[in-house]
Amino acid sequence: MSIKVLVVDDSALIREVLTRMLMRDNDIDVVGTATDPIEAREKIKALNPDVVTLDIEMPNMNGLQFLDRLMRLRPTPVVMVSTLTTRGASETLLALELGAVDFVAKPSADFSGGIEAFGANLRDKIRAAAKSDVRGRSASRADAPKVAVKTAAAPVGSVIAIGASTGGVEAIRMVLSTMPVDCPPIVIAQHMPAGFTSRFAARLNELSIITVVEAEDRMPLLPGHAYVAPGDYHLRVERSLGQLKTRLGQEDPMSGHRPSVDVLFGSVAKTVGPLAVGAILTGMGRDGARGLKLMRDAGAYTVGQSQASSLVYGMPRVAFEEGAVVEQAPIEAVASRLAMALGRLKSAA
Known part of the structure; x- marks a missing residue:
């Protein structure tokens, strides 16, 4: 057909x-x-x-x-x-x-x-x-609760990593709009061409109480801030002089994409390890599954968007099937699941 x-x-x-x-x-x-x-x-x-x-x-x-x-x-x-x-x-x-x-x-x-x-x-x-x-x-658009997550108190050095593709603009907006101002730094890879990501970051900034920016090279990662990978650049997290920072690069596309969710998640697994939490959201294809598995194997808590709430259940499905996802959750619950995981990290610290 x-x-x-x-x-x-x-x-x-x-x-x-x-x-x-x-x-x-x-x-x-x-x-x-x-x-x-x-x-x-x-x-x-x-x-x-x-x-x-x-x-x-x-x-x-x-x-x-x-x-x-x-x-x-x-x-x-x-x-x-x-x-x-x-x-x-x-x-x-x-x-x-x-x-x-x-x-x-x-x-x-x-x-x-x-x-x-x-x-x-x-x-x-x-x-x-x-x-x-x-x-x-x-049918479900009107039902999204506007209840802000109370706190995402987390140990120093923790990071939230989010990856998405088709349908991700709305999904990321729903996650960030409920994130509290004390959340740890958030790094985001959304498949989007150059020329659109700066406006995307600005729009998210208007709709959230946290500060959202398009990532630039070597920005320090600050609590209460989110960093969107610019179109046509890979975004990584690296540690420099004891501080977590963004790194941008134009190496070859990975999993067919630049920015690639796999590149971002892989760097978070390596640099942040068990202090990270990650979410893979709606999108077509398999980008992010391998990187999220690396995060989970490094001790990070990982969430996949549920099929019922995904516009395209591709990336979350592959990640789930490959054992990269600790739990699946509807998009309106993703922020609170990440915050709860961070809370558990805090109490264990």
Whole structure:
């Protein structure tokens, strides 16, 4: 069964490029295109696509308004096609909050920067979206408790490590928004291209009582702070002169990604060992499973997001099957499970 896709974009060129890229493999079929949300609404009813690609800037109705309406009335997996601008990044993150599964950055007008790589990335995101549970998520969105975790008092030198991919923007927001201001440093690897992670960190900072920043090289890790791996850079934790710091590098992608969750978790296992706690959240693929297993083997407490609460139960499933996960938890309970594990570390110290 091929994945049925509806392409929505006001540019005839982009519609043609997306259609051609998506039809490259036999498992994806573009069943229709639409130039604006009004036409898209009719085609969704008529064609019942598995996935919709959606441009934000369109005539007759902004793509975000259309997305909001679609997710409320007829939850459908949506992949946003975004412009690589500051405004585009902000609107893309808003689209993910409204329920879009994922996004791709629109290729530049002259298609420099690799149209083949863009196409392969787009097809992967469409496949992940087709497997995603948007109906389950839209049904449970209103139920997330807004109860802040009381305390994450932890021994000096402890670290929280979080990794995610598809669906991770919302999942990470839910974890960080309940984290207390006395939590230990948090390091985060979310699969996201360069140009979007600074806005992602800024958005998390607006929504949390802790301070969230895009990581820079050799930043000291401070309590009450979270550090997001910048797009196209690996993030590691290292110890320098007795202090934990961030390290950024552009070595080859690992598990197909840069930033890679495996790279981050592996460094935490090596540098922090049993004083770390880790969580692997929603996402497609297997990145993070090996690194989380290294963390668990080094004595860290590890949590995997539960299947029912994951938009895409890929990364947490592989980690669980490979014995990397101590316990699985719904996304709204992940912060409290991490805090409880840190509390146990504190009492044992």
